[in-house]
Amino acid sequence: MPVLYPRYARHLSLQNFGEAAQSRLAHSGALIVGLGGLGSAAAVYLAAAGIGRLVLADFDRVDETNLQRQILYRMKDVGRRKTQAASAALRALNPTLEVEELDGRLADAKLASAISQCDIVIDGSDNFATRAAVNQACLARRRPLVSGAALRWEGRLAVFDLREDDSPCLACLHPDMSESLETCERGGVLGPLVGVIGSLQAVEALKLLTGTGTPMSGRLLRYTAHSGRFSEFSIGRRVDCPACRDRSAAG
Numbered sequence: 001m002p003v004l005y006p007r008y009a010r011h012l013s014l015q016n017f018g019e020a021a022q023s024r025l026a027h028s029g030a031l032i033v034g035l036g037g038l039g040s041a042a043a044v045y046l047a048a049a050g051i052g053r054l055v056l057a058d059f060d061r062v063d064e065t066n067l068q069r070q071i072l073y074r075m076k077d078v079g080r081r082k083t084q085a086a087s088a089a090l091r092a093l094n095p096t097l098e099v100e101e102l103d104g105r106l107a108d109a110k111l112a113s114a115i116s117q118c119d120i121v122i123d124g125s126d127n128f129a130t131r132a133a134v135n136q137a138c139l140a141r142r143r144p145l146v147s148g149a150a151l152r153w154e155g156r157l158a159v160f161d162l163r164e165d166d167s168p169c170l171a172c173l174h175p176d177m178s179e180s181l182e183t184c185e186r187g188g189v190l191g192p193l194v195g196v197i198g199s200l201q202a203v204e205a206l207k208l209l210t211g212t213g214t215p216m217s218g219r220l221l222r223y224t225a226h227s228g229r230f231s232e233f234s235i236g237r238r239v240d241c242p243a244c245r246d247r248s249a250a251g
């Protein structure tokens, strides 16, 4: 158990958080899928906040074009594996953090094993194939999924608490995940927008891990940075959803 004072003093004096939540956080682990702009912001905030363990998954290396928004990396990291550079940055920020690096593509077995060792999954990946696989693995292991996306001027956040039988899943929201997702490489993305969404992912993860506040389960938040507007929609569970209709059999 890490020493809580003085490092987490502002959490310990925070109403409805305090020592109990901070201790729960210290004994929690999150899998972060994709160490781009969303994963960077989420990982930095979770590490700083005192999460016990992070499993970092990415197959890529740091490119100079990433530095406009992926705040985990510095110029010296260009060319390094993202998992390696991220792990070093996060350990420097919080030496009590346990970090595991998962390099390469997340094959099914690797994904299932990573998820079973974590309490929650934060998805900031940039393609539907990974998102669909992560959703399926979270359903099978009943792990909450905090899903984020950002492209051009628009960001989205959706939370699926798959510990609950009646929670919708990502495939209820996106029934057809076979199409390819447009990437930031073609459409561009505003730098701080990914920080907004990644930070919201960290907030939701903190609440789900510590049992504080009201998580945004079954809600989709859209942030249009260009006009500065937030809008929210509820996500219904689809009875014909191919991913979760046989939920009781999935686990």
Ligand SMILES: [Zn+2]
Pocket (backbone or CB within 6 Å): 168, 169, 170, 171, 172, 173, 238, 241, 242, 243, 244, 245
């Ligand atoms: Zn579903």
